[in-house]
Structures are given as structure tokens and as C-alpha cells.
Amino acid sequence: MGHHSCCNQQKVKRGLWSPEEDEKLIRYITTHGYGCWSEVPEKAGLQRCGKSCRLRWINYLRPDIRRGRFTPEEEKLIISLHSVVGNRWAHIASHLPGRTDNEIKNYWNSWIKKKIRKPSTVPPPSTTTNTPSSATEHSQVNYASNQLDLLNNQDLTTTRPSLQETLFSSQCPLFMFDPTPLDAITDHSVRGDHLFHESAASLNNETWNTNHQQQVQAQALPPSTSFTSGIDNHHHHYLPPLIENMDTMVPMDQVQSCSMDEEGDQIALDCLQMQRQELNEWVESQHSSFLFWDNVEGPLGGDDIAPPSSNTEATLSSFPSSL
DNA sequence: AAATCTGCCAACCGCTGTACG
DNA sequence: TCGTACAGCGGTTGGCAGATT
Numbered sequence: 001m002g003h004h005s006c007c008n009q010q011k012v013k014r015g016l017w018s019p020e021e022d023e024k025l026i027r028y029i030t031t032h033g034y035g036c037w038s039e040v041p042e043k044a045g046l047q048r049c050g051k052s053c054r055l056r057w058i059n060y061l062r063p064d065i066r067r068g069r070f071t072p073e074e075e076k077l078i079i080s081l082h083s084v085v086g087n088r089w090a091h092i093a094s095h096l097p098g099r100t101d102n103e104i105k106n107y108w109n110s111w112i113k114k115k116i117r118k119p120s121t122v123p124p125p126s127t128t129t130n131t132p133s134s135a136t137e138h139s140q141v142n143y144a145s146n147q148l149d150l151l152n153n154q155d156l157t158t159t160r161p162s163l164q165e166t167l168f169s170s171q172c173p174l175f176m177f178d179p180t181p182l183d184a185i186t187d188h189s190v191r192g193d194h195l196f197h198e199s200a201a202s203l204n205n206e207t208w209n210t211n212h213q214q215q216v217q218a219q220a221l222p223p224s225t226s227f228t229s230g231i232d233n234h235h236h237h238y239l240p241p242l243i244e245n246m247d248t249m250v251p252m253d254q255v256q257s258c259s260m261d262e263e264g265d266q267i268a269l270d271c272l273q274m275q276r277q278e279l280n281e282w283v284e285s286q287h288s289s290f291l292f293w294d295n296v297e298g299p300l301g302g303d304d305i306a307p308p309s310s311n312t313e314a315t316l317s318s319f320p321s322s323l
Numbered sequence: 324a325a326a327t328c329t330g331c332c333a334a335c336c337g338c339t340g341t342a343c344g
Numbered sequence: 345t346c347g348t349a350c351a352g353c354g355g356t357t358g359g360c361a362g363a364t365t
Contacts (some may be wrong), residue, residue, distance in 0.1 A: 016333070016359085038350070054351080055334070090353060105354070106332050114330090328364070335357075342350085 013047040017056055025053055026061055039192060059100045066098025078104060166207055 013021075028044035034057070039052035046053060059065075070078070074096055082094045089101035089108075096104065 015336075018357075036350080050351095052334075052348085058352095059333075087354065100334075109355095110331060329362085331359105331361090333357105333359090336355085337353105338355100339353085340351085342348100342349085344346105344348090 010050050012052075016050070017060075018148070022056070022061060025056060029057060029061075061101050064098055065100070070099075074099070078108065082108065 017025075022043050024046055025040070028040060032043070034040060034054075035055040040050055040053045044053070047058075077091060081095055085091050087105075089105040091103050093099050093101040115128070142148060173251045
């Protein structure tokens with residue numbers, strides 16, 4: 001495990017690719033295609049390992065790559081998707097044609113750094129008034145302030161409401177926007193609680209069905225177990241526990257029809273992709289209301305489902321017993 | 324003008340999942 | 345079932361270029 005054998009060969013060149021190397025790789029791939037990357041370097045006459053060739057092709061040379069600044073639409077889509085799936089860059093990239101996971105990851109990281117450096121954008125924990133900033137800005141600030149807490153590695157429990165207290169007293173399902181790594185949560189029993197305060201303020205409460213929220217609070221989140229789920233052990237990142245275990249989670253206004261993919265990915269992703277334009281408006285307006293419902297035709301069936309109508313009594317999805 | 328700082332991003336590293344013998 | 349090779353993923357690093365001192 002670990003090093004690929006091809007990368008241990010001594011002749012292997014590393015570092016930036018030269019135009020000549022690019023040309024060789026392009027010429028080879030366009031004429032032969034790529035089946036086994038480990039064979040590409042030798043056949044293409046490159047002193048690189050196959051892994052490096054693959055990365056170069058995927059991230060830079062393939063013809064459908066899209067370069068340049070992210071458009072505002074792409075930016076918003078990234079924000080929205082990240083709020084759902086966290087740091088699953090490849091997944092996010094799959095919803096942005098021509099963009100690579102690497103590019104999105106770099107963009108996100110540099111973007112977050114910028115936000116972290118702007119403490120004035122982080123409201124104090126007691127802030128409860130809605131600000132005129134966009135939803136985009138909210139997402140940025142929320143994440144950035146959260147990261148600040150983690151970086152500071154402080155025990156905040158003595159000065160702020162407990163996580164559970166904050167969660168269960170809030171009016172909106174705030175947990176679905178937080179990509180905090182699980183270890184950070186379990187280690188400190190808190191994750192930037194002012195995050196939740198601000199999220200509560202940023203959402204339009206008129207559109208939030210408090211009955212559903214009460215159901216969520218009463219049934220879905222036994223405090224002692226709610227944050228022990230939602231871990232992707234493979235990729236070591238944290239998915240918001242509810243999202244990972246919910247059958248469906250979609251912004252109501254965005255849904256016409258949608259389907260679950262084989263991996264049980266969040267149905268919201270398909271919806272977001274299909275309705276990107278509406279999503280943009282949704283992000284802008286912040287008048288979203290996430291609802292949960294359980295009328296899905298099988299958990300993994302891929303059948304089209306109809307969203308509940310506006311007067312549907314949405315009900316909480318059933319949760320796995322592991323919760 | 325030179326030195327230093329900062330941000331960006333291409334590339335690498337290490338890991339896990341999958342296929343296959 | 346086990347071991348190996350490979351693909352793919354997310355985290356991290358290092359070098360470059362522009363900005364700042």
C-alpha cells in the first residue's frame with residue numbers, strides 16, 4: 001500500500017510539465033485513448049509515472065476542460081453543493097462541466113482563507129438580526145467563522161450555549177449547512193455556536209414549517225447520538241448527519257422531479273443541477289425552505305418521484321436504527 | 324531596486340475502493 | 345480469501361508571480 005510502483009522508478013520526472021511533454025501526452029491520448037495509465041508514459045515516450053500523466057490529462061489537457069475565473073453562477077452552485085456534500089470535490093465537480101475537483105478545491109481553499117482573514121465579517125455570537133448580505137456571503141461567513149473557531153482550538157463551551165441547546169432551540173435545520181469535521185466536534189463538543197445563531201437569522205422563518213422542525217427536533221436527533229453518524233470513513237470527512245441519513249432533502253421551490261442515484265447521493269444534487277437557474281434565485285433570495293419527506297419510491301431505486309405539492313404534509317424521513 | 328510577503332494553483336502524496344488472478 | 349495493481353479521491357506542498365515594504 002502507499003506508493004505506486006511506477007512512481008518509484010528512478011527515471012521518473014517530477015514537477016511542472018513542459019510544453020513538449022504536454023504535446024506528447026496529448027498526441028498519444030488523442031490517437032490511442034487511455035486504457036491503462038501505467039502504460040501511457042512508456043508508450044507516449046514520457047519520463048513520468050502513469051499517475052502523473054493521468055492527473056495532467058484530467059486536470060489540464062483534456063479538451064473539454066474549462067479554465068478561467070468561476071462565474072457567479074458556478075460560485076453559487078459550489079457554495080450550495082458544498083453545503084450539502086462538504087469537501088467531496090469530485091462530486092461537486094461532476095456538477096460543473098469542464099471544472100476539475102482540483103480547481104474547485106483550490107478555489108474553495110483560497111476563498112476561505114480570504115474570508116478568515118476578514119474578522120469584521122464575522123458577527124458576534126449574540127447577533128440575531130438578519131443582515132442584508134447575500135446568501136452567498138452568509139455561507140462564506142458561516143464557514144469561515146467556523147474554521148476560525150477550529151483554528152483557535154478553544155473550548156467554547158463555557159462562554160456559549162451548548163451545541164445541543166443551540167440546535168434544538170433554533171428555528172431552522174441549521175445543521176445541514178455545517179461541514180465541520182467530526183473530530184473537531186467530538187473533541188470539543190461544540191462547533192462555532194455563533195454559526196447557528198447567524199444561520200437562524202439568515203433564513204426566512206416565514207417559509208420554514210415549524211411543525212416539521214418540531215418533528216425533526218423531537219424524533220430525529222437524540223442528543224447523545226446525533227453526531228456520531230454521518231462519517232465517510234473512506235474519505236475522512238464529515239457529512240452533516242441528517243443529510244447523510246435522510247432519504248430526501250431538497251429545497252422545495254426547486255423541485256419538479258428527481259431521482260436517487262445508485263449511491264444514494266443526496267437527491268438535492270440532481271435537483272440543483274436540473275434547476276440551476278432557479279437555484280441561483282433561491283440562493284439570492286434566501287427564501288428557501290428545506291423540507292423532509294418520506295414518500296420516495298425505494299431508497300435506491302432510481303425511480304422518478306414527485307415532490308410533495310405545496311400543501312403536502314411533509315413528514316420526517318425514517319432514520320436508520322444506527323441513529 | 325532589492326528583499327520579503329502573500330496568494331494562487333499545478334502537482335504530489337497517501338489513502339481507500341475495486342477488479343482480477 | 346488473499347495479494348497485487350490500478351484508479352480515483354481529498355489533503356498538502358512547493359514554486360511561481362504579483363504585491364508590498
